Amino acid sequence: MTKRAWDGRTYDRIGTPQAAWGRDVLDRYPLVGNETVLDAGCGSGRVTELLLDRLPHGHVLAIDGSSSMIDAARERLGTRPNVAFAVQDLLELDLDGRTVDGILSTATFHWVLDHPRLFQRLRGVLRDGGRLVAQCGGQGNIARVLAAVDEVVVEPAYAPAFTGWQYPCRFAAAAETEQLLLAAGFSEARCWLTPAPVNPPEPATFLGSVILGANLERLPAEQHDAFVSAVLARLPEPFEADYVRLNIDAIA
Numbered sequence: 610m611t612k613r614a615w616d617g618r619t620y621d622r623i624g625t626p627q628a629a630w631g632r633d634v635l636d637r638y639p640l641v642g643n644e645t646v647l648d649a650g651c652g653s654g655r656v657t658e659l660l661l662d663r664l665p666h667g668h669v670l671a672i673d674g675s676s677s678m679i680d681a682a683r684e685r686l687g688t689r690p691n692v693a694f695a696v697q698d699l700l701e702l703d704l705d706g707r708t709v710d711g712i713l714s715t716a717t718f719h720w721v722l723d724h725p726r727l728f729q730r731l732r733g734v735l736r737d738g739g740r741l742v743a744q745c746g747g748q749g750n751i752a753r754v755l756a757a758v759d760e761v762v763v764e765p766a767y768a769p770a771f772t773g774w775q776y777p778c779r780f781a782a783a784a785e786t787e788q789l790l791l792a793a794g795f796s797e798a799r800c801w802l803t804p805a806p807v808n809p810p811e812p813a814t815f816l817g818s819v820i821l822g823a824n825l826e827r828l829p830a831e832q833h834d835a836f837v838s839a840v841l842a843r844l845p846e847p848f849e850a851d852y853v854r855l856n857i858d859a860i861a
């Protein structure tokens with residue numbers, strides 16, 4: 610299951626960079642408009658909404674491991690007729706024997722550490738010839754921010770909470786991901802990295818709710834603001850999140 614808790618409402622407000630990347634990913638997806646597409650890790654549904662707009666005669670299955678995210682997605686999209694929601698771990702993905710025509714996934718796969726199993730599960734629900742179009746954090750993603758985090762977590766105030774702990778993300782390289790997709794049964798796979806630096810308007814809220822959420826879970830609430838400030842203080846102003854995206858286009 611997802612390695613951290615999410616606050617769907619805050620993410621919905623703050624996840625603007627992810628929504629913009631999602632639009633770019635959708636632009637790569639050649640949809641006719643009547644397909645059934647799985648949004649794997651739909652979050653609060655901002656990208657799902659854009660996907661629905663491109664499927665006037667199709668359906669979307671919006672799946673996420675976080676019930677808070679699915680609640681937020683239902684709030685956003687619950688009145689749309691052609692979307693169904695489910696809380697499910699992508700590593701246990703099971704559509705009761707059904708298959709989909711396509712899979713979209715944005716800003717999610719790096720939170721799932723077992724990529725071989727993830728890609729096997731996705732291949733298992735994708736019809737032969739169906740397309741996976743995805744983007745997630747890739748090799749080198751937020752390296753500068755994580756270097757600052759490494760310095761803060763060893764400070765005496767925080768060290769006991771982080772002994773033996775690692776940031777729970779897999780930022781994979783393009784070539785290894787292509788290999789894993791082919792090994793999982795995809796017939797074609799093309800992956801590539803793109804730098805995508807972001808200057809969020811609310812740096813502390815963005816750090817706390819997106820990048821450092823997994824860190825803050827390990828700390829009492831009264832330390833959260835100080836931890837975020839300590840990370841921000843180690844980074845140049847204005848704050849820039851040095852994102853690197855891993856793009857995935859694959860055919861089942």
Ligand SMILES: C[S@@+](CC[C@H](N)C(=O)[O-])C[C@H]1O[C@@H](n2cnc3c(N)ncnc32)[C@H](O)[C@@H]1O
Nearest residue numbers: 611627650651652674675698699715716717720
């Ligand atoms: C940063 S959000 C991205 C949401 C949305 N796709 C977007 O682009 O805004 C990452 C999402 O991945 C989900 N997630 C992480 N690991 C998961 C897993 N193993 N199974 C299902 N969902 C998972 C989280 O719950 C979260 O909603």
